[in-house]
Amino acid sequence: MSFLAPLAFALSLLAVPIILLYMLRLRRREVQVSSTLLWRQLLQDREANAPWQRLRRNLLLLLQLLILAALILALARPYAEVPTLASGRTALLLDASASMNATDVPPSRFEAARRFALELIETLGGDGEVAIIRVAENAEVLMNYTRDRAQLRAALERAAPSKGAPDWNAALTLAAAGAQGAEKFTILLLSDGGLPPDLDLTLYGEVRHVPFGAASQNVAISALATATDPVRGAQIYARLTNYGDQPVEVIFSLSLDGALHSAAPYRLAERGEVDITLADLPSDFRRVQAQLTRPSGSAIPDYLSLDDTAYAVYTPVRAERALLMSRANPFLERGFAALNVWQVYRGDPSRGLPAERYDLYIFDGWLPPVLPEGNLLIVNPPPEPPPANLYSIGALSTQTQVLRVRSDDPRTRYLRFNEVNVRAFRPIQAEWADVLVEAEGGALVLAGEFEGRRVAILPFNLLDSDLPLKIAYPILIANLTAWYQTPRALNLEGSARIGQTVVIQPPPQAETVRVIAPDGSATTFRPDQPLLIYAETAQAGIYSVEMYNGGALIQQEFFAVNLFSANESDIAPRAVQLGGADGALAEAPEEVGQREFWSLFALIGLAILAVEWFIYHRRLGVPRLRGGAVRRFGRAARRS
Amino acid sequence: MSERLFDEKTLRQLDQLSLIANRVRAGAMKGERRSVRRGTSLEFADYRNYARGDDLRRVDWNVFARLERPFIKLFEEEEDLAVHVLIDASASMDFPREGEGDAKHHKFRFAQRVGAALAYIALASGDNVAVTALYGAGLNVTWGAHRGRGRALALLEYIGALKPAGNLDLASALRDYALRYPRAGLCLFLSDLLTPSAWQDGIAALQGVGHEVAIIHLLAPEEIDPPLVGDLQLVDVESGATADVTVDAAMRDLYMRRLLAWRDETAAYCRKRGIHYATVETSTSWETLIMTELRRLGVIR
16 A cells, blocks of 8 residues: 555644643533542442443544544555556547447447446556547547546546447547657557558557457448439338348338338348338338337347438429420520420410419510519510519610629529620610629620519520520520529438538528427527538438528428448457557556555545544433432332 | 521421330430339339338338238339430532522431421420531530420521531541430431441441431432533532543433442441431422321331
8 A cells, every 4th residue: 555645644743633622621520519429439330340431531532533544544545556558648549439339248338448448547547647539420539638537537427429430530630649748658449449441640659459349240221212213203222231140130111201111021141231122102201211120039139229220311303394485496495405304395475374383484585464473584575565564675786795794603603605696685674683694785694583583584586696506505504494493402412421511501581590400409590601511410310401581481301310331330349450559459568557545544534433423422412301210219218 | 597497387287296216215304205214103113022221102002911011112204305416517418509409409408407397396295305416526516405395496596507517527426426425315317428438337336325316318309310411520519529420321320320229228237227217308398208208217206
């Protein structure tokens, strides 16, 4: 037993005032009695019968001195030398990745690692400094280098396993930063392995790996995706992977929008895969949840449950309908039909507008008396004033030299108009419209929103220009198409990984964007930039993105977040291969740590204090002045 | 005398009583008690042969006529009884004092009352009464001996003025008294018996001169169940001796047992020596003591 703070023994001087106080206290209160005869007889009897009674007088003093001794011993921080894994400066990398949730080491690998770390901190040497880095989707320094065991313990208690794939690169970089100025530096990996082989790091000091995990039995949904087939409609594609060493049977069940759609058993060979394609699905679902379960009676365990559930979002693709009102303009029809987006219908201006609704009306050299509800493209507008004062139109102009193309606008992206020649056009004035292309005589291309419609105007006859022959034409049509279409707020292929950031592009009119996580927690954005970045994808599941304008929901989209990491689902413990250090790191040479046990002495002190309290109160326990005793005396007197 | 020891009513009650002496003794003067002597009372006692010189007036002539031999007729003599009231006047009797317990339980005051009552009873029945406050050998203060009811007032005044003081060696004080007042009689001894010396020697001396001894052992309730707790230094009011005692529940229990044992030892001693013995708590009313306890003890009729 040695002491970390031997100076505390100086406190034993406190015994002097205790003894002094005790001697002062022992000045007894003087009480006059008629005679001390009986008392002295009594004392003689008592001391003759029980010699230890003499000691009892000083029992309290003895106990108090014992308490003091115990407390001083505790303050001196006694320790015993025990073998430990780390001394000097140590970076403790606590693997908190999804695979650490595996329960093959009860209660879980992460718990086991946490306990190991707590034990390590308990036996930290006197010169030991430890930092704790939690390795999850992000590497997080839970506690910077310190000797304060309480802080380290608290940091460890706070740590929780994540559900994503770890970022070992960042974690090791963080850890390596601690090597600076350290005499002896150790990186301690508490992990089940699974470090990527391509880590490109120069590590200082010694790297040791403490492996956790024992088994590999795990079946995962390793992929889940949706697609639209033009013929067969919605399709769902899934892949099941068995990472264990035994063949296993699973039940794959599929829920659409929360309702169970199908469930079927599959047999997976050891380390084998099964691909599943499901068609003939209803067409109006959005959210897909796939679940793996074991048939009852299955003896093979599944140690990781995180990857037994996967999510996907189905977005039906629908062609938009465009109505072309033109006497004869093959360029327009071809230009739109070339884009998959549009289903182009032709109408006859002489018969007026059909009653059906279309997403886009293309008017070529003709305008209806009343503007329809829908987006408009007006080409070669007639010289008459338009309905609803859409614009004011001027006389034909031939000043067609292009002056400028509006920059920094998605509608003019990649658009080069200087090679385009136009013979003549009618200048058009419209306050609601942005001039996209401007010539000397006025606007050549205008676009803007008018009474809830998106309206673009090309105030010249396409046949009087070489625009349809130039590369600018399909670019313009494509840009306008993108503009006419309701833009999607999310641009995500498939599902996101846990921890991945998701970019949200809300429509300009959205004032509030709420993202609701699978557990119901909501994050609210007030978009002041065109792109929002959502990073709180720590849970697997389906997230809902709701966009509001003044309290009204204008758009709702979903995205799914999944684990989908073969590295994490493959829970078989693996050795760690790192640049310089590798191999059986668990058998590293043992170091000497210090286990403190001051709390034992503190407890002893407390126990003695309790005993002292008890004795003190027993001694001073004032018995009831017993009338009974007096009566007993009288009775006995009469008897004699 | 700050207050009167008795009121008139009590005195009248006391008038009814008289003291009992078991043994018949020779008196000093004509009295109301049967004496061992033959004397002049009307009560016939015995005959004896005539001897020369006997008073011819006391020859029973009827018997002489019948038997022709002279016999002297003897009569009982009625003489007085010597009553000694001894009051322990040591400082230990001055308890409980003001602030140390109930003043009503004051032992000396109690002893004064009981002593005065007994002396008054004796006076009233024509006995020869001596009242002594025991202060020590050569220091004892004695009133009497006196006879007759007429002395009652002087007796009460004398007893009322007594004050307890000093360190008393009971044995030597009693021995001293036995030597100074050897007229055998009834000796009523009022004391707490709290003395370091062997008081039994003193009692033996009293019995040695022929006294019939009755001990009335007085104890205050504060002595039976002392209201003490904690680490104390007990100071003997009589001797000034000290004892360091830590009084706790166990200690009080022990004290109680010690006290009872002490009392039982005393009672056993007295029984063996033919001494009347009564333990009296000063919280009992002294009238009760006189009227019932002492009657039961056979001291009073």
